Amino acid sequence: MRPPRGEETGELSEGPNGPGGAGYENSGYPPGQGGYPDTPYAYGNRGGYEGRGSGFSGPPPVPPTPWGKILGIGCGVLLLLLLVLGGCGAVMIFMSGTGSPEGPGGPVGPGEGVQEDPRGEETPSNATLDASSTDFQPSSLYVEGEFTSVRVRITNDGERSLDVNPLYFTVVDTSGEEHAPGDAIAMDAREISVQTLESGQNAEGVITVEGTVEPESVVFEPFHTIPVEVPVE
Known part of the structure; x- marks a missing residue:
């Protein structure tokens, strides 16, 4: 540390303006200069950046893809589609057997389109x-x-x-x-x-x-x- 004022040791050095412009010579320092200042200088945080604190954990993790749920829904949809197709086939068979015959121009009128022999049977x-x-x-x-x-x-x-x-x-x-x-x-x-x-x-x-x-x-x-x-x- 720099010695207290009044207790400096060494000889006066000549500064740029004569002996009065310089201080005492101290061992280990250039002429006219003392040691480090008594009060430390605040340099800020280490690394020159303000810290984020201990609670910073980075971006949130990406949730995994629910493959099990996706496969379950797909199988359910496929089973429902098979049941619907089977039901539609049964309905078509039933309708084709119970519906009245129609020609290209629409419903067949009375006495039209009936296969009869010459005797009307x-x-x-x-x-x-x-x-x-x-x-x-x-x-x-x-x-x-x-x-x-x-x-x-x-x-x-x-x-x-x-x-x-x-x-x-x-x-x-x-x-x-x-x-x-x-x-x-x-x-x-x-x-x-x-x-x-x-x-x-x-x-x-x-x-x-x-x-x-x-x-x-x-x-x-x-x-x-x-x-x-x-x-x-």
Whole structure:
């Protein structure tokens, strides 16, 4: 430290303006200069920047992507889509079997578009039908309940096209009661499809009715044609 005023040691040095312009010579310092100032100079914080404090933790972490939730939602949407498509197919089959025939110009009026022979009677279907017992095989739309299935094979022996639809069939049990397949559409995985058979073509599949039934015969009756009935083998 610099010695107290009045106790300086050494000889006076000559400054730029003579001996009076300089102070005492001190060991280790240039002539006319003393040591460091008594009061330390405030240089500010280390590094020259104001600190952020101990609570600064940087930017918040990025949350992870919820892949499990995304996959769960995707699977649910896919299952719902499959159920909707299956339901739409069943509705189309039902509507095609119960709707009234329409021509290119709109609904068919009374007495128009009906296939009749010259005597005014309904036209025979000209279809050959075979029926046999089979087990019920549930489809993806089956939930619960009892159903009875019958395997059928139909052949178009006529010259005109023949429409085939599960709703054109009826199952008759051993007591003579008739059972329509309307409440069992799409319940069996092998159900006969809606189609049109040209002359000589045939189709094979299953028709299903609700409940436990002992089938005795099957009736095939398209619109405006004479029904065909065969026993169940």
